Amino acid sequence: MASSNSSSPLKIGIMGFGPFAQFLSQTLLKRGHSLSAASRSDHSLLCSQMGVHFYRDFDELIGSDAEVVLLSTSIISIDNVIRSVSFDRLRRPLPLFVDVLSVKEYPKELLLQVLPEEADILCTHPMFGPESGKQGWKGLPLVYEKVRIRDHSLCQNYLEIFQSEGCIMVEMSCEEHDKVAAKTQFLTHTIGRVLAEMEIDSTPMDTKGFQALLQLNKNTVKDSFDLYGGLFVHNRFAKQELENLELALKIVKEKLLGSANGVSDL
Amino acid sequence: MASSNSSSPLKIGIMGFGPFAQFLSQTLLKRGHSLSAASRSDHSLLCSQMGVHFYRDFDELIGSDAEVVLLSTSIISIDNVIRSVSFDRLRRPLPLFVDVLSVKEYPKELLLQVLPEEADILCTHPMFGPESGKQGWKGLPLVYEKVRIRDHSLCQNYLEIFQSEGCIMVEMSCEEHDKVAAKTQFLTHTIGRVLAEMEIDSTPMDTKGFQALLQLNKNTVKDSFDLYGGLFVHNRFAKQELENLELALKIVKEKLLGSANGVSDL
Ligand SMILES: NC(=O)c1ccc[n+]([C@@H]2O[C@H](COP(=O)([O-])OP(=O)(O)OC[C@H]3O[C@@H](n4cnc5c(N)ncnc54)[C@H](OP(=O)(O)O)[C@@H]3O)[C@@H](O)[C@H]2O)c1
Ligand SMILES: NC(=O)c1ccc[n+]([C@@H]2O[C@H](COP(=O)([O-])OP(=O)(O)OC[C@H]3O[C@@H](n4cnc5c(N)ncnc54)[C@H](OP(=O)(O)O)[C@@H]3O)[C@@H](O)[C@H]2O)c1
Numbered sequence: 063m064a065s066s067n068s069s070s071p072l073k074i075g076i077m078g079f080g081p082f083a084q085f086l087s088q089t090l091l092k093r094g095h096s097l098s099a100a101s102r103s104d105h106s107l108l109c110s111q112m113g114v115h116f117y118r119d120f121d122e123l124i125g126s127d128a129e130v131v132l133l134s135t136s137i138i139s140i141d142n143v144i145r146s147v148s149f150d151r152l153r154r155p156l157p158l159f160v161d162v163l164s165v166k167e168y169p170k171e172l173l174l175q176v177l178p179e180e181a182d183i184l185c186t187h188p189m190f191g192p193e194s195g196k197q198g199w200k201g202l203p204l205v206y207e208k209v210r211i212r213d214h215s216l217c218q219n220y221l222e223i224f225q226s227e228g229c230i231m232v233e234m235s236c237e238e239h240d241k242v243a244a245k246t247q248f249l250t251h252t253i254g255r256v257l258a259e260m261e262i263d264s265t266p267m268d269t270k271g272f273q274a275l276l277q278l279n280k281n282t283v284k285d286s287f288d289l290y291g292g293l294f295v296h297n298r299f300a301k302q303e304l305e306n307l308e309l310a311l312k313i314v315k316e317k318l319l320g321s322a323n324g325v326s327d328l
Numbered sequence: 329m330a331s332s333n334s335s336s337p338l339k340i341g342i343m344g345f346g347p348f349a350q351f352l353s354q355t356l357l358k359r360g361h362s363l364s365a366a367s368r369s370d371h372s373l374l375c376s377q378m379g380v381h382f383y384r385d386f387d388e389l390i391g392s393d394a395e396v397v398l399l400s401t402s403i404i405s406i407d408n409v410i411r412s413v414s415f416d417r418l419r420r421p422l423p424l425f426v427d428v429l430s431v432k433e434y435p436k437e438l439l440l441q442v443l444p445e446e447a448d449i450l451c452t453h454p455m456f457g458p459e460s461g462k463q464g465w466k467g468l469p470l471v472y473e474k475v476r477i478r479d480h481s482l483c484q485n486y487l488e489i490f491q492s493e494g495c496i497m498v499e500m501s502c503e504e505h506d507k508v509a510a511k512t513q514f515l516t517h518t519i520g521r522v523l524a525e526m527e528i529d530s531t532p533m534d535t536k537g538f539q540a541l542l543q544l545n546k547n548t549v550k551d552s553f554d555l556y557g558g559l560f561v562h563n564r565f566a567k568q569e570l571e572n573l574e575l576a577l578k579i580v581k582e583k584l585l586g587s588a589n590g591v592s593d594l
Contacts, residue, residue: 138587187533194536203533232532242531249528250537252580253519259576262515265508266498267453267469270460271516271547274540281537291587304581310525311577314518315570321404321557 071095072219075128077120078135079105085192087114093223098126125151130220133161137292140169144176158216160184166236168296170209183209184217185236193281200228207236244299251290254282337361341394343386344401345371351458353380359489364392391417396486399427403558406435410442424482426450432502434562436475449475450483451502459547466494473502510565517556520548
């Protein structure tokens with residue numbers, strides 16, 4: 063294990079340099095950590111502008127001196143990405159593996175299966191993104207499970223980034239996360255997607271409630287469909303929530319039709 | 329017609345003293361207008377505390393010296409209420425009739441049919457309520473149609489209450505209002521009701537988007553089901569929007585199932 067002290071800057075290697083990794087990086091850099099990244103696409107120009115070292119492939123990053131490897135690929139690609147990596151390139155002490163996926167049971171199982179037994183694993187889900195976190199992270203939740211931690215000091219050092227930014231630190235099992243997230247985040251994304259499908263648009267007479275829906279729609283579609291699809295496909299509780307939503311709409315419709323009949327009965 | 333000058337206080341008689349009338353009254357009183365009310369239920373205690381004269385029945389209010397009669401009963405009861413009134417009690421000059429119903433074609437037709445031809449009619453919909461307007465009315469829309477106005481000065485005097493409070497004044501036909509409101513306000517209420525049916529609740533890991541849904545749920549269920557039912561039953565465009573919502577949910581579900589199949593095909 064890399065020994066570390068809670069205030070020292072970390073060497074963090076990021077796998078998957080998409081919108082969320084770019085967003086996280088701004089704060090990680092600001093806090094003085096040194097970053098490298100590898101990704102499916104070539105982000106070398108952006109990385110050089112930001113001051114992030116860009117590796118041409120994942121194996122190079124895995125062979126680097128990163129103390130923390132941050133997994134930030136899309137939910138649906140993580141399996142392919144992680145299974146394509148040559149872990150025999152890893153240097154000792156092994157880095158801490160941290161994922162940021164918006165589902166948690168799935169990467170937990172995957173990482174336990176694929177990573178070398180000596181590697182520590184921290185599963186996290188920052189409950190915010192480029193939109194909701196653009197004014198800072200204060201008061202926004204970081205959910206995490208210490209799945210397999212032996213170097214507690216390194217793990218704490220990483221978690222303290224979020225703590226120092228003012229995040230609400232929520233330690234919770236990956237299973238519990240997925241149960242709750244299906245009822246909250248997946249539902250929210252689904253409503254945002256439904257509104258987008260309806261092509262809702264602002265008017266001169268919007269109520270405040272409708273303005274909130276416009277905002278939700280706008281923020282939801284900024285996230286990739288891969289992300290939304292991943293919330294459904296890799297959270298085993300999501301299907302039930304989709305069914306609950308359909309059922310609730312059905313009940314509301316029946317109540318409306320009931321009141322319509324009540325009126326015509328008068 | 330009652331002659332009036334745009335800065336003079338008005339005598340306003342309110343028919344239906346429910347939550348919305350009570351909310352409006354606070355501002356009307358603050359602006360120095362003198363209020364009376366009549367309602368199905370006995371609101372005499374609250375009225376005496378507020379400084380509103382309470383009549384025992386609608387006919388007494390109709391026979392009073394009110395310059396403006398404000399109709400604020402529920403959408404589904406307005407027909408019964410207005411048809412039960414003895415308009416032969418009206419004093420000359422006739423008052424201006426103003427409604428505040430959240431649907432607009434329906435009261436417009438009803439008032440044109442039932443009120444004496446000499447009575448002026450202003451159809452309005454303040455696009456806010458006790459929750460969204462509790463910090464003041466600034467920037468909130470008032471939609472209105474001058475359905476039959478001959479005493480322009482009296483009508484202007486009434487509208488200026490909203491203008492002076494900072495409302496956005498949106499002159500629009502009742503038909504256009506209903507088309508737009510079905511796509512915005514009715515949709516918003518429907519989503520709020522669906523969320524209420526699902527019994528969504530706050531958790532330690534709420535995203536900002538989910539917090540917006542919690543707020544929407546809370547605000548929606550504060551309004552009576554009569555109000556929500558009225559939005560559906562008496563807005564001829566609402567049914568289509570309910571169907572659009574169902575269809576949009578179906579499409580989103582198909583996309584999700586498509587991405588789930590995509591994954592299992594790998
Ligand atoms: N956006 C948010 O608000 C948010 C919040 C919390 C957590 N997260 C999580 O953060 C992760 C990244 O999210 P995101 O917003 O950046 O968008 P995303 O669409 O979920 O993921 C984009 C990333 O996945 C990579 N990727 C996609 N398909 C790939 C494939 N077939 N092979 C290899 N890599 C592939 C992309 O690489 P290239 O860019 O190189 O093409 C990019 O780095 C996700 O797991 C998401 O659940 C996101
Ligand atoms: N709440 C809002 O945010 C809002 C915003 C804009 C416009 N509006 C409109 O304002 C009007 C009043 O709304 P509200 O929020 O106060 O609640 P509501 O439930 O729509 O209406 C309540 C009012 O209707 C009366 N009422 C109900 N059933 C009746 C019946 N069978 N016979 C006679 N009167 C009956 C009630 O009388 P009692 O109290 O005497 O029983 C009360 O005055 C509605 O037309 C609504 O569309 C409401």
